[in-house]
Amino acid sequence: MPNLSRRKILLSAISIGAVATATSILGACKKIAKTNPAAFVKRDGLRFTINDKPYRFVGANLWYGAYLGADAAYGDRARLGRELDRMKAIGITNLRVMASAEEGPLKAGIKPGFRTKDGWNETLFDGLDYLMVEIAKRDMKAVLCLTNFWEWSGGVMTYLYYQTGKFTDMNDPEHPWPAFPDHASDFYKNEAAVGMYHDHVRRTVGRKNKITGVDYRDDPAIMAWQLCNEPRPGNSQPVMDKILPDYYAWINSTAKIIREIDGNHLVSLGQEGTKASNGSEQIFIEAHQQIDYLTAHIWPLNWSWVDGKNLGGTWDDGAAKVNDYINTHVRLANQIGKALVFEEFGFPRDGELYDPEIPATFKERFYKMIYAAVEQSMANNGPVVGSNFWAWNGEARTPHADHRFKPGDTQYMGDPPHEPQGWYGVFDSDASMHKIIMQHAKNISAS
Template sequence: MRKTTRRRILVAGVSVTALTLFGCSAATPAVPHFVKREGCRLTLDGESYRFAGANLWYGAYLGADAAYGDRPRLGRELDRLKALGITNLRIMASAEEGPLKAGIKPGFRTKDSWNETLFEGLDYCLAEMAKRDMKAVLCLTNFWEWSGGMMTYLYYTTGEYVDMNDPAHPWPEFPDKNSDFYRSEAAIGLYHDHVRRMVGRTNKVTGQPYSDDPTLMSWQLCNEPRPGVTPAVIDRALPDYYAWIAATARLIRSIDSNHLLSLGQEGTTASAGREDVFVEAHKEMDYVTAHIWPLNWGWIDGKDLVGTWDAGAAKVADYIDTHIRLATEMDKPLVFEEFGFPRDGELYDPEITTAFRERFYGIIYKAVEDSVASGGPVAGSNFWAWNGEARAAHDDHIFYPGDTAYMGDPPHEPQGWYGIFDSDASMHDIIKAHVAEVSPS
């Protein structure tokens, strides 16, 4: 998901600088039923497609017909999200089993075998989403450790790995080492095997090929792929990074010509602030993405929200402005597909208030609403993430191997850190008000 240097943050009210929004190029006819790109718009059946979305990384896990699954809960969570007006879900369509301590198990694959039960869990999830007229973004691997990801592909091919948060390998050794993935033909080959298997799959619940399923909005190459963190590593990795993006885009389009492609990148934070990398990395993509993590990036202090909110909110507004400008210059739609903020005091239980989170969501949602109103490039957003009825299984809020109370907070993070619970009434009201602005009935 995101960088795990856990510098704490939070926020307390201030107005945000006005966003400068721009117009889009003229539209052309769209292919019915599938979400398409027309200049800097997403369209569906010839009309602008705007959405309020969420991240539900564990959708395939709940959908699995197995001890670790919970199909009745999946139905309840989708109903809750639908009631809020959420119509777009970003879901993990991969998890690679390996030695990383925080990597969730089971995965979709090991080096030599596939977990068909989990693939069928994704089939079931998509079938249930279709009943509720929801769209899916399916993510095909992860830069971070919590679902195995690129580091596990390197382990499959070399037997070596660096674990995140290992005192022997402090930050940024993990992300810098992970950049070796882009120059490993063997690791990319295994990843492409998964891409072929997933993109070319036929849903066993509906009998429909994924490539023909209008429930799917976009294939996403990876969750937050970075070319490293250290500037010298980024410079070394960039040619291979760009080549991996281009080769994967060609592969997916050779199997599926109906659906959009997205990279899953955080934005300029992924490349130490370099705008040129953001632009080049998205050349093969149908739309651009940005993620916003003020606490993780050190913009606020979770234990001093009042004292750090103003400066943090200004950085959030500037980050939003930067990516709206870049998307406009590229004439491509923009989605704020991850944004998260802790509960007040950076505590984890659902009884804790969310005053500062509400203000943070207000900043993101206002930017989307302003762009919709002005014909700008922002197509929608996916908050991170939905906890729903799940509650931390342990008093220490740690996810232990074998746990199945899946939350929006992945296994490597405190359970309850960022996710929205089914009991968060004030957050629900904010989401519903935003839905009314961007997709009025």
């Protein structure tokens, strides 16, 4: 770490409008300066460790963290501090965050983004710097995701647009499912599009935090770099069969680039699990050959395992499918010999309604089911090391009666811009949900 004087650190804090936090930023700098290589999260077979001790976590998704951290009209650093404190208070110590967003023509794409075709948004990168300082202050860890397969943050479809001038919008009536994922998979074979993505990977992984002066590769508050949110090798089987060599090549080349820059942090793929490959276990295994740990996502409503308007009547069948999906990935993790994280799981409120006042009877039951599976694996020295629910809404409330995100909105929720606001997220007022999360945190800390 550079030899930063107290005066220089304080002046840096003042320059970003954070006079009140200057002392704590100095403390974070000192803390990072004292870290040793063992302070990073490492994988030891089926376990994660820090300082050679088991690391297990309760996590949340906070895709919009860098947006709140930005010193801009769309940022809200005071709210970011409140949200991190709320999550820390109920036992959440791990956050999955978007470290990318590509501006383009997709209707649901968030703006501003981290980049356009012509360059990068340094203000948003500065927001990521600020977020990482605040995470470190609270002894939390972050998984930083480097692009998206889906449209809501631009993602790989936008990289294709940058190079070809063509794109497909999700849910376009003229291009119904699975047109979007099949078209998006062209990304893996487009060398120029992948090259632009790799430029973003190098820039982000090789970044130096402007506040602390610490390179990201030397920051123990980062747990892992993630190649993409839910990367699929297409959806139609003929497309998938054709694209798989390029898909594997993209995974392996990106993992290599990250490790060449950063030898301290884990590398993850961000895949949904076998759902991403039409149930193929072999694709899941092959995709994770050069990846440090496994991930699985669980979406009963999105995958038509339950009916949102009849949760009571469809719960049993849906729960059986959830348990089978969990067991499949625990088995695969044992077979491959790598740790497993259930890094996304979500469920709607009663009646598939969106306001925080609506009961969350089945949502609470679903969280208990996931957490029970995590705890069982841990109790049996199994491969599951943690989970991240989708997602933290906190104090945000939609200003729109139709619960839809509109351009210019800054009441960011865990429900991203393409989804109804309040569909899956956990609000600050969800006291019963908080108790479930808190109890799970106590249970795994005692295991």
